[in-house]
Structure formats: C-alpha cells, structure tokens
Amino acid sequence: MYDHSCSNCAMNEICLPLGLDKADICRLEEIVSTSAVKHTGDKILRQGDVFQNVYAVKSGMTKSYRFDDAGTEYIHSFHLPGELFGLDAIHAQRYGFTVEALDTVVLCEMNFEELQSLCSHVPSLQRQLFSLLSRDLYKSHVNPIDHFDQTAEQKLSGFLHNLLSRLEARGHASMELHLPMSRRDIANHLGLAPETISRLLKRFQQQNVIDIKNRLVTIVDRAKLEGMVHCHALETSISPNDITRSA
C-alpha cells in the first residue's frame, strides 16, 4: 500500500531525513509510521489536544487553523508534502492549531519523545531538527503572513507565487494550480475579505496574469505575477547548505 520508509520517499531531500546518512535514516524509519488515508475535512489533530506526535505530509494538502479566546478563526497555513507540523506544540505540550485534510492526504507520524531521544544519539538528526525549527521561525519572523504595509494585491499574488514555488520544489512541472481551499480560507489566511479575493482574481485574469476556472488557476504570465509580489526573498525554500558554502 504505502511505503513506510523514508529511504524511498520522494520527499526525503526536503523533509526530516535531509543530511542523514543511510544508517541514520534507518534509525529514523524505526520511529516513523504512515497514517491511514485522510479525506477532505478529516481532522488530523485538534487545537488543545495533548501534544504527542509531530507529522510530515506525505501526499495531499492540509490546513492549520485556530480559534482565539474571542472565537475568531485564523487560518494559519497550508502544508504540502515534505512539510512538518506540530513542532510549535513542543513547549506548551498541547497543540495550538487544528489540522485538517483539504483533499486526500497521507501523513508520516513520529512520537516526539522518541524523536528527541533519537536526536541525542544521531547528531545529524539533532542538527536537522534545529535547522527546521530555525527555518520555520525565520520564515514566520520575516513573512508574518500579513506583512503589514502589503496591499491586497501583493498578498494574493504572493500567495499564488509562493504556492507555485513550493509545488515546483516538489516536482510539480505545470503552470496549473489546483486550490483545494475555499476563497473564504484564502481570504482568512491573508487577512482579507472573501469579496476582495474574488475581485482580485477577476482582475488578475483581466490583466492576463492568470486564468481561473473555479478552483483551478493557470499562471499565464509568471513574470507579471512576480512583478506584483512585494518581496521575493523567501518564496522558494532555501536549501540549508547553499548559503553556508558560499560564506
């Protein structure tokens, strides 16, 4: 059915095994298990649940969201294959976000206590986990989602471009993006009104930047799209060693 091993996973150069040698990947595989198939709307974990596992997306897309004290919903992120979630719950020992499947999703699951003790014995794994935490932290510091001073156009073009880049880094070769989330989800995520998303998508289409048919977006003029986004620095995920080497 599903291959439980990291060694054969297409995402192993993006995910937790990056930088580990064969023997260490084997040790990691011992604590990783593959989840049952999740379907649209299935919840993987809930805000407030006791923290136990961290997860990696194997296939499909998930969304993470939370409700604050005032009952307001915040859609924080959409996760693609090779991306981890749950790490922000280590400290509080409870999940801060509910994560649910947006389409058909398969996950890898690791007990964090086991992962942590494995880190003590596998320095390259400890290194990679610190690196991933640091990268997430850096991203959320530099792109605080709602980069204030960004216009609605910059936010939405940035969102589309970021999604395209991340998909490309995962082998997606076409200019077609299927958006599995609703306009309302996109709006909430970007801190905009759904009406604004509608109007902007329409305008992008009129300007021949994209073509949109329901939830299927085709990037028609990528350069024009890139010209709209405010800041390109972080859209493609940085390869961890590139900068070190050039230093």
Add this chain to the structure above:
Amino acid sequence: MYDHSCSNCAMNEICLPLGLDKADICRLEEIVSTSAVKHTGDKILRQGDVFQNVYAVKSGMTKSYRFDDAGTEYIHSFHLPGELFGLDAIHAQRYGFTVEALDTVVLCEMNFEELQSLCSHVPSLQRQLFSLLSRDLYKSHVNPIDHFDQTAEQKLSGFLHNLLSRLEARGHASMELHLPMSRRDIANHLGLAPETISRLLKRFQQQNVIDIKNRLVTIVDRAKLEGMVHCHALETSISPNDITRSA
C-alpha cells in the same frame, strides 16, 4: 564586574538554564561568555552577518530589525533580560536581523556549534532548546505581530500590556514603563503610522488608562487597558511544565 555564571543570574529561571541541574548548568557556563557593555545604538550583530553565536539579554533592552529587498524596514522585536535571539539564523547560517542596544545592555554569548554539541551530551539542555524554539515558533504563529483584524487600539494596548507583563515576569514591580524606543519604532513594529501612535497615546491618557510623559508611561487603569486588548492568551510567557503536569 559582571558575573559570568548562569547559576547566580537572576534570569536563570526564564532563560536557557531552566530545567538543568547544577552540574549541567556548570557545563553550560563553560560555553557562555558575557559581552562588553553596549550602549544606545550599538549593534550587536547585523543582518547578513555569518551566523555563529546565539545571545541572551542579561540586562537592558534590544531591538531587532531588517530591511527587505525593497529597502523597507521592519522592526521585529524588542528583547528583555532572559530572552534569546539569533536562533532564527541557524538554518540560513546568516543573521536575518540586525540587533542593536536601545539603552545600556549586557549580553550572554554562546557559540552555537558548541551549544549544539553540548546538547548531545546534556539531554535536559537539548530539551530546553527545543522547547524555547518551539515557544518562539508558537508565539509567532499565534501572534503574527500584526494580527490582522486587530484595530490600532488593540495593537497598541496589546503592546503596552505585553511589555508590562514581560517586565513583571522579570521582577519589575512598578506601573511605570520606560519606553526606550521611539514612537516611530513602536509604529513600525505594530504596522501603524507614527501619527496613529501619538493620537492613540493621547486618547489613552484622556480616557485615564495611562499617563504619559515623553517616553515614560504609567499604567493608571490596568483593567481598562486589558479590556482593550484583543486576545490575552499569550501575553504572559507560559511556564513550560505547567501544562504538562496538568495534562
């Protein structure tokens, strides 16, 4: 002059040594050194510098800021004693933010490579570092600085209340806050115009919530101030084990 030891530091229950036993603190002390005194405007590290050390504030206040590709400045955070910075540079191996002293500042400095190898031998230190990274990540996920949908009033009251709480957690007993940063810094940090900060502070004073004389704020009606903030969940730093124990 300055005590280099963590054992005797007033911040050791907030900072990196939390959860370590006496012997392990000793091992940590071996890789920690205390910086020279920094004065207003002195830079501790610069955006783009090669990553080497992580820092903890021992006394005083610092600000972290960066310029994006477009040359726009973003003031990301203000650090109080016991707070670490630099962890978001582990991945890229270059600092993403410039950090400078806002007043008279003393720092603790650790080479990250040494810290990382110490983590392999001191499980409680590894645990604490994962926990601190996770907490920072959680905070920036839940409070993305510019929590969109927050009004200017909510942002500024939240900022003042957050600062008061953090100072209190560090033993500050008075209702007087000295703001070592400019109005422009506060405005930039909150994604507002300096004019808006001025007008709001004036209004807060007229409503008898605060008293303000230049950069000295006195909280007159704390309850009223708290009533203004949008969401209280994260203002006081969570004690890492409280939730675990109650779970």
Add this chain to the structure above:
DNA sequence: AAAGCTAATTGATTTAGATCAAACAGGGAT
C-alpha cells in the same frame, strides 16, 4: 432533472487609518 444549499461574485457604501502638511518640543552641542 429539479430543489436546495453553500460558495462565489458583483455592486454600493462606509470607515479606519494612511498620508500630506505644519507646528512644536526636547535635549545635545556650541
């Protein structure tokens, strides 16, 4: 295929906070 429901679009109006434009104040340097 029709009904029903939710998601999405489109249009009119409103508003919070930005921007523009001056005046004013504080705190060093001379």
Add this chain to the structure above:
DNA sequence: ATCCCTGTTTGATCTAAATCAATTAGCTTT
C-alpha cells in the same frame, strides 16, 4: 543660555479594503 536637529504632536484630507446587500453559480441530494 541659544541654536539646531530630530522626534513628536496636531490637523485636514484621502483611499484601500471592509462591510452591507443582493444576485448567481456549483455541487449534492433526492
């Protein structure tokens, strides 16, 4: 003390995007 510079305040105006208000299109279910 006086000057100067920068930080701050105050006022008038403008605008991007929210909100309010319908309408329309896509899926499900029957």
